[in-house]
Amino acid sequence: MRCLKRSLVVALLALGRASVVVAEVPAAEPREVAASHFAEGERAYAAGDYRAAAIAFESAHIVDPQPASAWNAARAWHLAGELARGATFYRRYLDVAPTGAQDRDEATRHLLALAAEVARVEVVGAEPSILRIDGRPALAAVLYLVPGTHRIEAEFSEGRVTVLVELTRGELRSILLERPQLPMPHNPAANETNRERSAQAPSTQLVSPDSPGGASVWLLVPFVALSGLSGVLTVASAIDTQIALDQYLAIPAEERTLAQWEDGKFKQDRTNVAIGISAGLGLASLAVALFAVDFGEGRLVGFDSGGLRVHF
16 A cells, blocks of 8 residues: 555656646747758758758748858759749848858859849839738848749738739849728718719810810920920930940959949839830820810810810
């Protein structure tokens, strides 16, 4: 009986000690998880399985974004033939590595070489809570993708925005993200009131045959002047961009820098914006000329019950 009691006490003490040990086991720290992925990547890299190594190094970098894991992921993806992922992590390494890191120059050379083979997309505008490319989380707003069609998904508190983009080799593209508009609350009473007002109100016409008078031709002058000025600036920007491109291509590939490449990209984007502004001003000038200005003798283009007409 005494032996039975002693055995029971020992068992209870052992059970209590085991319970304490289980309760005190801490959750794995991010550094420990990253170190485990990093070691897995080193083993795969040594065995020549570069794709598995790249996945492991990338996982380590996501958990604990250190320069070493970014550099190793870039090298492994590069050697695995995944040029876009390699370029993405070379760029990531340049973003997180110290200024004096010994591999910065080599990372820049590799990035410039790979950028010519893939497409570069920069996501601008509203910052989403989650950004995905083809279902995979994006590490940054600057993305390197293989030529082809890609699906960009951005999640905001107001909802999700999806953009399909077709990319070609060496292309530079900016994608503008805007927050989705929240739907207006449904108000049946207000809708009914608006319908009643619409039924009672007479139809509105821009110009009627009885009153063809329009604005003075001087209204068109500022539109034409702005269109001309915008056109001149657009041409000047295009010439500057072409000169910068010729100068960049004249530099040996091994001597080109990322700063030179990004400067050329900025000039190209500036020219594209200028072209858009010029086109918008030109359309605005045309619209004012057609629909708002009376050029004399009552001639004015406008809408009446019969549609689009010129009134005299």
